Amino acid sequence: SISSSSSTASSMVERSDSEDEMMQGKSIYMVSDGTGWTAEHSVGAALGQFEHCLVDRNCAVNTHLFSGIDDVERLMEIIKQAAKEGAMVVYTLADPAMAESAKQACNVWGIQSTDILSPITEAIAAHLGVSPSGIPRGAPGHSVPLSDEYFKRIEAIEFTIKQDDGALPQNLHKADIVLAGVSRTGKTPLSIYLAQKGYKVANVPIVMGIELPKTLFEVDRRKIFGLTINPFNLQTIRRTRAKTLGFVDTMTGNYSDMDHVRQELETAGKIFAQNPTWPVIEVTGKAIEETAAVLLRLYHDRKQKCSMPRISKRY
Amino acid sequence: SISSSSSTASSMVERSDSEDEMMQGKSIYMVSDGTGWTAEHSVGAALGQFEHCLVDRNCAVNTHLFSGIDDVERLMEIIKQAAKEGAMVVYTLADPAMAESAKQACNVWGIQSTDILSPITEAIAAHLGVSPSGIPRGAPGHSVPLSDEYFKRIEAIEFTIKQDDGALPQNLHKADIVLAGVSRTGKTPLSIYLAQKGYKVANVPIVMGIELPKTLFEVDRRKIFGLTINPFNLQTIRRTRAKTLGFVDTMTGNYSDMDHVRQELETAGKIFAQNPTWPVIEVTGKAIEETAAVLLRLYHDRKQKCSMPRISKRY
């Protein structure tokens, strides 16, 4: 599944708002004094470890996210409700007293609980030799500074939207990363995922019979990445796409026809062979964030030439 | 800071690829058999607890992300390197033997370490009464299914891109969420953030002297949200924006002029007052993911009418 990295379990089958549907299956309560996305992301990753039983619906799981919980009264209400529902509780609470209250209340009610934030915060505190603030992100007076990073990310997103689907090829030199691949290799969602991380991305479709923009061969080659995919997967994706768009079979022409799919992938393969400096990433069976991880590892490794491939950041 | 939820510390000041710059400050190694985004996200949130010392650069922190680490040899190499650099190690390793090796090696080398995945996985296992698979997401044969969820998210992203900045107002009825606000209230990055979570979002700019699209008043009101911001913050953002675009002061006209900014916000305020069913969200000092959290809480609460506001999902 694609994910904004806050929900990575590919077994997530639907978003449901109805309380009825929530009656079956086990519940996980996620409680945060902030947005709750950290808890959601961690739970999503952990649920990946239970896919064998989630996909066949043997164990249905419902998650419930409670964000902005910064007073002990609401915290206690939620834990009481969790106990009623037989839910477990996962929490991120910056105030150590709140975290302790959550832990003890869960013990009292006899329910499973996990503190996502404290262990990592305490380890970092010991490592830095500095005490954590204990102040939640949403606390009064605690606002987000309008940093360079903030503006850089917004700019990356706006740039990437404008460059989607081969638009404005004259701007390719301004991109940090350029993606090339046939239709439905996930160029757009991958571009957006990378843009959220602060990279300016342009994507260029490879279409049979249409020439690639000249600028693609003029820009720094080290920022260009090819995407490729297994023809059977591509066909499935294209058929679903055609259905979504409401096309009937005769309208799609040969877009999802297997011979056509193969030919188009061959054309792309030839272009990639002619440009051996472009790394070609296989996207078959990968979630968008997995392709992003592979791409960024290559991208940073090329620039960095460290002993071990890594993505480094400064805080 | 904006973040694709994999980096939430607003103190992140730059992405750096140079090893020189990494010499100062303490290092945090993040190791995953998957993408590493879960570890990065958790570390980002935890670093938020050290902003008091990060912002004044008293404690510079460098993070190093090692993804796709699924054999014990590379794991040991990385931990050895961490010991050399005096780094701490944060890891997510699905295979319990790998996690145990990481723990013991860090103990042997005398370095801080935190296991992000095991505690939550073990708690969920106890809760569900099911054993975790122990198989990393990238393992051979372990591929992402082309689920409805997968296609739904891609569609949401593509829809949202096409609807940016008031485009195609005839499609507003197809959106899950519609955002209205003056220029630079963060409509575009917020739209994209929500799209990544699977919501089809359209955003409509409020510009003085330009009429809002009729369709905005024809669609289900419960999906429309207004965005508002403090005029001083808006001015700062607009000035930075103008600089980024390379405008000189005379070119920007009154775009970032305080009187103009105030007038425009007043216009927006009047529109919001005329449409009292639209919740108005204050974005001043909020990161994009914080605004998203507030908005989605309201959105789900309206549809759900649970006893306690929550965002529920089915896995």
Ligand SMILES: Nc1ncnc2c1ncn2[C@@H]1O[C@H](COP(=O)(O)O)[C@@H](O)[C@H]1O
């Ligand atoms: N920038 C920040 N400053 C302080 N605390 C933060 C920051 N970002 C995240 N946190 C804390 O980390 C936990 C997870 O945040 P969230 O993902 O917003 O739920 C919460 O307890 C937040 O209060």
Ligand SMILES: Nc1ncnc2c1ncn2[C@@H]1O[C@H](COP(=O)(O)O)[C@@H](O)[C@H]1O
């Ligand atoms: N869909 C999944 N199936 C199995 N394991 C997963 C899945 N998603 C995440 N994980 C595991 O959760 C941890 C964090 O994943 P990542 O965020 O990709 O580094 C890693 O140990 C992954 O192997």
Ligand SMILES: [Mg+2]
């Ligand atoms: Mg596309």
Ligand SMILES: [Mg+2]
């Ligand atoms: Mg915009």
